Amino acid sequence: MDFHPAPGADPLALIARHFAAMPPVAALQLRVDGFDGDALRLHAPLAAHVNDKGCAFGGSLGSLMTLAAWGVLTLRLHAAGITADVFVADTQVQYRAPLFADLHAQARLADGADWDGFLARLRERGRAGIALEASVRLPDGGIAAAAQLRYVAIANG
């Protein structure tokens, strides 16, 4: 996904508009809940993601975590002043418990991810990969689903 906000624009509002402009993402009815510089939080209503058991569809959990990870990497690149396209390369998802409530996903860099090395490689070679982690929480704070994701950024500016 391309994400090239104008200087001075609110990146969080722009990322929400960016999501809404893509038909498959608009269908998810997601809302950007917040970004603290580290974790990006997304929300989606259970009603749009319910399966026939009354709980959230696994594919929806995967999509929400994929978007949260894309978003956090895109926002961190924006904060670093780098214009790059961000692509998902591979994902692993563990579905741990059914979720009978709204979907709250969050993503951040993986523990041990080398942000400075990633930026250096991206600046030097125009392309670099980095690991992220995401989860969807249960209302009691437990984990409904967890994901480990690898993204590739390709500089274009």
Add this chain to the structure above:
Amino acid sequence: MDFHPAPGADPLALIARHFAAMPPVAALQLRVDGFDGDALRLHAPLAAHVNDKGCAFGGSLGSLMTLAAWGVLTLRLHAAGITADVFVADTQVQYRAPLFADLHAQARLADGADWDGFLARLRERGRAGIALEASVRLPDGGIAAAAQLRYVAIANG
């Protein structure tokens, strides 16, 4: 997802209706293209899954492969005369190339999956897990995305 067709019903038509009844799956606009007893093929139009680059959204590829794998396991259990609920347990997806065409996903048991052992465990213990594989093809026959998936069936009949 529950799938308990009446005896004699067309399982492929029922699975299509089953998909259409879930809001997040209906949003995918998928069509069941066929099942040869081994592989289940699903189709979805690019227009419903396009991102801002004009290619298919990664989350959509993941959802389609997840549904195809759920479907093939459900249909094979149906053919074996077993009534069970089928849950996705974990998935790994590799995104290999952007897809600028309609989505054609297929799924089957993984190479080396022990179908007879799976059925025996399910009958004996009421619960068993099995590995599946899925892919979304490029128009030239290459791979846009590949997935390895593990599902758990829980007997309920």
